[in-house]
Amino acid sequence: ETGVTQTPRHLVMGMTNKKSLKCEQHLGHNAMYWYKQSAKKPLELMFVYSLEERVENNSVPSRFSPECPNSSHLFLHLHTLQPEDSALYLCASSQRREGTQYFGPGTRLLVL
C-alpha cells in the first residue's frame, strides 16, 4: 500500500533518547490517526487529527507528542520512553473522520 507511507520502518532507542516517527498520506484525505499495536492486544487509538486539528486526546502518556503540520503529514515525537512502549506504531488516514481508514506499513519500535 503506497497511499500511506511511514518512516522509519524500524527504530531502536534508549529510554533517554528523543526520536520522531513520520507518516505521509498521498490520498488527499482530511483525517489522520496514530494507533499502537502491541502483542496480544487490540489496536489502540492514540491520536486523531481532522483537518489538521487534534480531535480528542486519548489518555496517552505525555512522552508521546503528535504533530500535524498539514493534512498530508503526521508526526509522533517520542521522548523518555519506557520498554513497555515497544510496539508497532501504525498511521492511518481517511477521507473524513468517520470514513474508511487506510493504513501505512507501521514503524516497529524497540525501547531498550
Place this chain on the structure above:
Amino acid sequence: AQSVTQPDIHITVSEGASLELRCNYSYGATPYLFWYVQSPGQGLQLLLKYFSGDTLVQGIKGFEAEFKRSQSSFNLRKPSVHWSDAAEYFCAVGPGSQGNLIFGKGTKLSVKP
C-alpha cells in the same frame, strides 16, 4: 460499550478448503464494519467494508462477508483458501467516539499444503 470479539485466536485450514472467520460486535447503532488483513511486518490492508445496503459484501482476493444484525455478526468467508492467504485478520467496527475504528484482537490464519 463498543467492542469487537473474534473468538478464534488461531485457525489452520488446508489449501483449497473453505474458510470462515467469526466476528461479533457490540455497538449501539447501525455500525460500519470492516475486515483488514495483516501480513507479518506489514500494515493493515482493507479487505472489505459494510456501510449499508446489501448485507453480503464482496471484497478483494475472493473474500466476502455477511452482516447479520440479529446475531451482531460480520463473518468473513472464502470458498477456497490459497497459501498466500496465511496472515492475521482483523475485524473492526466504527465509528468510535473519536471517529476511530474499534478492532478485535485478530485471528491468525495458517494454511497447510
